[in-house]
Amino acid sequence: MRLWGWFAFALLLPVAAFTQTADGTHPVKVAKAATNTTMTGTAMTDTAATYTPTYTKDGQLIFPAKYREWIYLTSGIDMSYAVKAGAADESMFDNVFVNPAAYRSFLQTGTWPDKTVLVLEVRGAESKGSINQRGHYQGTDMMGMEVHVRDAARFPDKWAFFDFENTVSGKQIARSATCYRCHEQHGAVDTTFVQFYPTLLEIAKKKGTYRADHP
Numbered sequence: 001m002r003l004w005g006w007f008a009f010a011l012l013l014p015v016a017a018f019t020q021t022a023d024g025t026h027p028v029k030v031a032k033a034a035t036n037t038t039m040t041g042t043a044m045t046d047t048a049a050t051y052t053p054t055y056t057k058d059g060q061l062i063f064p065a066k067y068r069e070w071i072y073l074t075s076g077i078d079m080s081y082a083v084k085a086g087a088a089d090e091s092m093f094d095n096v097f098v099n100p101a102a103y104r105s106f107l108q109t110g111t112w113p114d115k116t117v118l119v120l121e122v123r124g125a126e127s128k129g130s131i132n133q134r135g136h137y138q139g140t141d142m143m144g145m146e147v148h149v150r151d152a153a154r155f156p157d158k159w160a161f162f163d164f165e166n167t168v169s170g171k172q173i174a175r176s177a178t179c180y181r182c183h184e185q186h187g188a189v190d191t192t193f194v195q196f197y198p199t200l201l202e203i204a205k206k207k208g209t210y211r212a213d214h215p
Contacts, residue, residue, distance in 0.1 A: 047066060048066040048067075048069030048070055048100065049100050049101070050101075051064055051066060051067075051070075051099050051117065052099075052115050052117075053115060053117055053149050053151055055154075056169050059172060060162070060169035060170060060171055060172070061147060061149065061162040061169060061170045061172070062168075062169055063164060063166075063167050063168055063169060063170065064099075064117060064119060064147065065167070067097050067099075067117075067119045067121075068097070070097040070098060070099055070100055070103075070119070071097060071098050071099075071100055071103040072095065072096075072097055073096040073097065073098055073118075073197045073199070073200065074095075074096050074196055074197050074198065075093055075094065075095045075096070076093070076094050076196065077091060077092070077093050077094075078091050078092065079094065090124060091124075092122050092123065092124055092143055093122070093123050093124075094120055094121065094122050094123075095120075095121045095122075095123070096118060096119065096120055096121075096197070097118070097119045097121070098116065098117065098118050098119070099115075099116065099117045101113070101115070102115065102116035102117065102150075106200060106203065107203060109207060109209070110189070110203055110204045110206070110207025110208065110209035110210070111189055111190050111204070111207070111209045112150055112189070112190050112192065113150075114150055114151065114152050114153075114158075115149075115150065115151060116149070116150040117147060117148075117149050117150075118147065118148040118149075118192065119145065119146075119147050120145065120146045120147070120148070121142065121145055122142070122143040122144040122145065123140075123141065123142060123143060124141045124143055144164075145163075145164040145170075146161055146162065146163050146164065146170075146173075147161070147162045147164065147170060148160075148161055148162075148192070149161075149162065150190075157175070157180070159180075159183070159190075159191055160172050160173070160175075161173040161177070161179055161180070187211075188201075188204065188210050188211050189204050189209050189210060189211065190209075194210065
């Protein structure tokens with residue numbers, strides 16, 4: 001999860017900053033963009049509790065419009081999996097959300113069911129504002145978004161990443177991208193980075209689904 005970048009919107013304006021894939025994993029460059037709030041009919045009819053991945057005729061993933069009402073899993077700031085990370089022009093937070101049905105299933109089984117959707121949202125980090133004197137808080141600007149989807153009937157390797165440059169639909173990231181290999185090699189549970197999800201890590205260990213050999 002590049003997290004998922006939860007996450008980028010129309011009329012992209014590039015910024016030199018790095019973050020992770022959709023479940024909080026492989027560092028990639030994301031773009032700062034203007035917000036486009038236009039939704040398709042399919043996206044608007046999904047509720048937070050019932051969302052399932054839906055695709056356009058050309059294979060793009062419909063934007064999960066209600067993701068902010070899903071289950072929050074974790075946040076990170078300026079995370080990188082490179083030994084020597086490149087300097088970023090600005091700090092960024094990433095936030096990870098999962099659809100409620102998948103979360104409830106994970107609590108019972110310690111792994112992700114089919115139709116799991118993990119959203120990575122990336123927001124700029126602010127330090128000067130209101131009464132804050134130290135540290136960082138999340139800004140209102142959305143820097144990027146990526147989504148990690150488990151759909152065994154659609155993807156030969158079960159999982160796929162999607163990059164969103166607008167709030168209508170997102171394109172699938174090519175299987176040759178390094179984020180896939182990174183997740184397969186380092187994901188603690190079914191190619192996902194549960195090691196960074198504090199409320200799920202112990203559940204996976206108790207259920208015996210946490211990779212004992214995970215790096």
